[in-house]
Amino acid sequence: MREKIEARAAHSGRGRRARQFLRALFHRKIVLVGSIGTIFFVLIALFAPLVAPYDPNVIDKGAYLLGMSPLHPLGTDLYGRDLFSRLVFGARVSLLTGVTATLIAAAAGSLLGIVAAYYGGIVDKILLRACETLDAIPYIALTMALVAILGNGMLNMAVIMCSTCVPFFVRMMRASVLSILNSDYILAAKLSGQSEWKLWLKHILPNSVSPIIVSATQNVGNTIMMESGLSFLGIGISVPMASWGAIISEARPYLTTHPLYVLAPCACLAALIICLNLFGDGIRDALDPSLRGETA
Amino acid sequence: MKTLVRAEHIVTTFPVDRKRRFAAVDGVSLELRRGEIVGLVGESGSGKSVTSMSMLQLILPPGKVEGKVFVDGFEGDTLAFGADSDQVRQIRGGKIGMIFQEPMTSLDPVLTVGRQIQENIMTHLHLPKAEAKARAVEMMKAVGIPDPETRFGQYPSQFSGGMRQRIMIAMVLAAEPDVLIADEATTALDVTTQALILDLIQDLARQRDLTVVIVTHNLGLIARYADRIYVMYGGNIVESAEKYELFDHPIHPYTHGLLAAVPRLDAGKRHMLVPIEGLPPNPADLPPYCKFYDRCPYREEACTQGPCALYQAGEGHFVRCALTQEALADKRGRLEGVRRLMPDKTVSQEICLEVKDLRMDFPIYRGLLKQKVGEVHAVDGISLHVHAGETLGVVGESGCGKSTLAKCVMRALKPTAGQILFHGEDLGTLTGRKLKRARSKLSMIFQDPFSSLDPRQTAGSIVGEPLKIHGLVRDRAQYDARVDELLRIVGLDPTFRDRLPREFSGGQRQRLGIARALASEPDMIVCDEPISALDVSIQAQVINLLIDLQARLKIAYLFIAHDLSVVKHISDRIVVMYLGRVVELAPAERLYESPLHPYTKALLSAVPVSDPHVDLARERIELRGEVPSVMDHPAGCAFCGRCRYAMDRCRTEAPMLRDQGDGRQVACFLYEREAGERDGREGGTEHGEA
Numbered sequence: 001m002r003e004k005i006e007a008r009a010a011h012s013g014r015g016r017r018a019r020q021f022l023r024a025l026f027h028r029k030i031v032l033v034g035s036i037g038t039i040f041f042v043l044i045a046l047f048a049p050l051v052a053p054y055d056p057n058v059i060d061k062g063a064y065l066l067g068m069s070p071l072h073p074l075g076t077d078l079y080g081r082d083l084f085s086r087l088v089f090g091a092r093v094s095l096l097t098g099v100t101a102t103l104i105a106a107a108a109g110s111l112l113g114i115v116a117a118y119y120g121g122i123v124d125k126i127l128l129r130a131c132e133t134l135d136a137i138p139y140i141a142l143t144m145a146l147v148a149i150l151g152n153g154m155l156n157m158a159v160i161m162c163s164t165c166v167p168f169f170v171r172m173m174r175a176s177v178l179s180i181l182n183s184d185y186i187l188a189a190k191l192s193g194q195s196e197w198k199l200w201l202k203h204i205l206p207n208s209v210s211p212i213i214v215s216a217t218q219n220v221g222n223t224i225m226m227e228s229g230l231s232f233l234g235i236g237i238s239v240p241m242a243s244w245g246a247i248i249s250e251a252r253p254y255l256t257t258h259p260l261y262v263l264a265p266c267a268c269l270a271a272l273i274i275c276l277n278l279f280g281d282g283i284r285d286a287l288d289p290s291l292r293g294e295t296a
Numbered sequence: 297m298k299t300l301v302r303a304e305h306i307v308t309t310f311p312v313d314r315k316r317r318f319a320a321v322d323g324v325s326l327e328l329r330r331g332e333i334v335g336l337v338g339e340s341g342s343g344k345s346v347t348s349m350s351m352l353q354l355i356l357p358p359g360k361v362e363g364k365v366f367v368d369g370f371e372g373d374t375l376a377f378g379a380d381s382d383q384v385r386q387i388r389g390g391k392i393g394m395i396f397q398e399p400m401t402s403l404d405p406v407l408t409v410g411r412q413i414q415e416n417i418m419t420h421l422h423l424p425k426a427e428a429k430a431r432a433v434e435m436m437k438a439v440g441i442p443d444p445e446t447r448f449g450q451y452p453s454q455f456s457g458g459m460r461q462r463i464m465i466a467m468v469l470a471a472e473p474d475v476l477i478a479d480e481a482t483t484a485l486d487v488t489t490q491a492l493i494l495d496l497i498q499d500l501a502r503q504r505d506l507t508v509v510i511v512t513h514n515l516g517l518i519a520r521y522a523d524r525i526y527v528m529y530g531g532n533i534v535e536s537a538e539k540y541e542l543f544d545h546p547i548h549p550y551t552h553g554l555l556a557a558v559p560r561l562d563a564g565k566r567h568m569l570v571p572i573e574g575l576p577p578n579p580a581d582l583p584p585y586c587k588f589y590d591r592c593p594y595r596e597e598a599c600t601q602g603p604c605a606l607y608q609a610g611e612g613h614f615v616r617c618a619l620t621q622e623a624l625a626d627k628r629g630r631l632e633g634v635r636r637l638m639p640d641k642t643v644s645q646e647i648c649l650e651v652k653d654l655r656m657d658f659p660i661y662r663g664l665l666k667q668k669v670g671e672v673h674a675v676d677g678i679s680l681h682v683h684a685g686e687t688l689g690v691v692g693e694s695g696c697g698k699s700t701l702a703k704c705v706m707r708a709l710k711p712t713a714g715q716i717l718f719h720g721e722d723l724g725t726l727t728g729r730k731l732k733r734a735r736s737k738l739s740m741i742f743q744d745p746f747s748s749l750d751p752r753q754t755a756g757s758i759v760g761e762p763l764k765i766h767g768l769v770r771d772r773a774q775y776d777a778r779v780d781e782l783l784r785i786v787g788l789d790p791t792f793r794d795r796l797p798r799e800f801s802g803g804q805r806q807r808l809g810i811a812r813a814l815a816s817e818p819d820m821i822v823c824d825e826p827i828s829a830l831d832v833s834i835q836a837q838v839i840n841l842l843i844d845l846q847a848r849l850k851i852a853y854l855f856i857a858h859d860l861s862v863v864k865h866i867s868d869r870i871v872v873m874y875l876g877r878v879v880e881l882a883p884a885e886r887l888y889e890s891p892l893h894p895y896t897k898a899l900l901s902a903v904p905v906s907d908p909h910v911d912l913a914r915e916r917i918e919l920r921g922e923v924p925s926v927m928d929h930p931a932g933c934a935f936c937g938r939c940r941y942a943m944d945r946c947r948t949e950a951p952m953l954r955d956q957g958d959g960r961q962v963a964c965f966l967y968e969r970e971a972g973e974r975d976g977r978e979g980g981t982e983h984g985e986a
Contacts, residue, residue: 017796184748188809191706192762192816193735206752
């Protein structure tokens with residue numbers, strides 16, 4: 001018993017806790033599958049020019065709507081562009097817009113949430129009302145208006161989509177900061193004379209980020225879904241750029257004649273979203289201490 | 297006596313991972329006879345709740361119950377019927393009723409209480425609706441709910457905690473069960489309410505020839521209410537006997553340990569408590585031999601030779617131990633001599649903290665526009681002082697303002713009026729650097745060892761934080777040395793400094809909290825219920841630690857707790873609070889020997905002593921009603937509504953705290969001497985009549 005405790009204490013510290021976190025994260029096999037899938041898509045997106053056999057935007061008028069062949073593994077689209085290459089570059093668009101939109105939303109939302117929780121009173125009320133107003137506008141109407149103003153580049157799309165999920169992060173951060181502000185350990189630190197900014201840096205922020213990280217991971221999937229939806233409707237990413245949603249939209253008339261043209265982008269979208277959600281679930285479980293052993 | 301329920305070798309297991317399962321209950325056999333009150337006592341993790349739930353098949357998968365349970369009136373082993381069978385459903389609620397700890401969550405908030413009782417009657421007794429309603433009202437009357445016809449149509453949120461527990465009892469008893477299991481049913485309630493509820497259960501049991509199982513960690517309750525007792529540890533019954541037999545001749549080392557670890561109201565203050573060493577066992581990691589081995593002062597080589605059997609030590613007295621009765625008695629003689637005396641401490645005449653006429657009001661806002669409609673006087677004119685190196689205990693029921701007092705003293709709240717003089721400086725007006733300096737000399741220990749430590753900081757940085765804040769160390773080396781020293785002082789291994797709070801047990805976490813409080817070398821520590829979240833055997837360790845620290849470091853404590861036995865054990869003087877006011881202040885021993893204020897008397901009599909003979913001999917004063925809400929503070933004496941000596945004068949005029957000589961003060965007209973002969977005599981005769 002004694003030796004066990006000492007041995008455990010011997011290799012303590014950050015390294016041990018990181019290992020513990022990873023063990024908790026990959027404890028469930030399904031999370032491991034999700035993580036591997038996510039990494040696979042990320043790698044494809046990163047090295048898209050190397051993976052894709054063709055330029056996704058080069059139009060070959062003579063080779064439209066071809067089936068599977070050694071030259072074009074998934075065939076070609078109605079402009080004769082290589083479908084496989086377009087899907088590879090589509091992953092790039094999806095992940096880039098999804099991740100950027102989430103990052104901006106999480107950062108801006110957290111900041112506003114902290115402001116709301118810190119100042120309280122009238123500031124808090126104004127911010128909350130603003131969030132409610134933003135939520136009350138249907139997101140398609142909102143994005144259409146913003147696309148009309150900003151244009152539909154990839155970065156613009158990210159900014160536009162983030163505007164629809166900012167309220168969520170504001171509320172989340174505000175709630176988590178408020179609950180932490182009421183906890184005994186904050187009182188303890190205050191009573192021992194800790195200065196205000198150190199209190200935030202040392203105690204409040206580290207404890208409030210984990211729910212944000214969890215929801216951010218889960219939010220990436222939602223934004224990707226949203227981007228595809230918008231592209232499908234034609235108000236997403238600008239036209240020649242490959243987006244899964246846009247490909248599905250283009251391919252819709254050919255569902256009966258060229259099923260692979262529709263199914264391949266759908267399958268990519270579904271696979272990526274499932275992997276991201278599994279990964280997000282894993283992160284949530286691993287970060288929640290109540291789900292991990294108390295005396296690990 | 298007829299046996300109603302007999303459980304044979306119940307083993308309840310839960311999975312640890314895919315391959316291993318652990319036994320939360322490991323071979324428990326017990327029987328319940330008609331009309332007796334059985335106590336099932338043990339610390340958290342001892343398997344006492346799981347045992348009672350296993351008998352009712354309330355264990356959900358992946359948990360698994362094995363063994364046999366025989367219930368009077370049912371053919372064969374009821375465990376064989378399966379958890380969802382009609383028979384088991386009839387047993388649950390119909391034959392055996394159960395009330396739980398949380399009266400807040402065990403009632404449905406969207407149904408009226410009357411309807412809930414009524415439906416229970418209709419399900420189990422198959423009565424028509426109108427008859428069921430009449431019976432529900434009758435039951436509410438039986439459990440002492442005033443004006444049951446009106447309250448029938450009210451929702452659970454309109455009842456206080458104690459009243460809700462009464463409703464639960466009414467609901468369970470309405471189905472006319474033969475057995476009532478009360479699983480920590482009074483733990484969340486105040487001592488006076490707890491006594492009322494258990495008195496009620498006891499009366500009902502006698503009237504209806506009902507068998508009651510009281511599941512608790514509180515030995516005093518068992519001593520007062522139970523007839524027969526099972527002591528549990530690590531999923532085993534380690535000792536069982538009739539009440540008097542068990543308390544007069546305890547045999548098992550764990551029973552002995554428990555009795556010595558709990559401070560008693562009637563005991564002197566010369567000796568330290570004897571804690572049970574080590575930590576409560578982790579149910580997932582129990583040895584295949586005696587579960588108590590690691591913590592047992594009597595342990596021998598022989599104890600590790602497989603599981604030990606239950607043997608009979610007297611009539612109806614069973615013990616599970618590898619050592620015989622004689623061997624244990626022999627060893628006890630040698631071990632008993634080591635009981636430690638309280639360390640000497642020096643209380644100086646210098647006043648460390650003085651509170652003068654402190655008031656703390658909280659505004660009440662109501663309505664759409666959040667208008668201020670009134671004030672709650674949480675602390676209503678309190679004056680007291682604490683000498684350097686002294687412990688001043690503060691007791692009172694929930695809502696009496698003791699925690700608000702602590703927060704004011706700590707300047708976590710800015711008092712509405714009054715002064716808090718700490719070493720002569722008014723904390724209420726200090727700001728900036730001066731306040732920071734005062735804070736270094738005044739620290740606090742919190743109730744909840746889980747929420748009072750930052751879950752993302754390591755033990756070392758939690759303890760070291762005040763050192764950095766107040767610049768008490770010059771460099772890293774000195775900091776490390778001091779943190780190690782602090783951890784050692786509170787009995788923690790300094791190699792644990794890189795661990796996170798969740799890697800410590802509850803008792804160890806509280807030690808971390810104490811180490812943090814000690815870091816800035818304070819002159820005074822405010823302890824707000826520092827041990828109420830801990831297990832009995834761990835409480836003693838922490839109490840002893842606090843006493844030793846005081847003797848060594850000459851720290852004054854403001855010790856706030858609702859457990860009167862603990863407060864008495866640790867305090868030099870005690871303040872009794874009621875609804876924001878001090879009703880009595882006296883040296884600890886004297887307050888317990890001869891309490892003056894009627895409230896103090898009632899409060900003390902509500903606390904059971906863990907010795908049935910002593911407890912039986914004590915005078916019992918029943919307190920009427922419950923603590924009134926702080927919102928509607930009575931005009932006169934706050935206590936007059938529940939006081940059996942209340943006079944007309946009490947209802948119009950609030951008594952002042954007056955000196956009674958030998959260091960005691962009391963706020964009651966019964967003891968008012970200066971106010972003239974007439975009043976004194978009147979008070980005296982009232983006293984005599986009552």
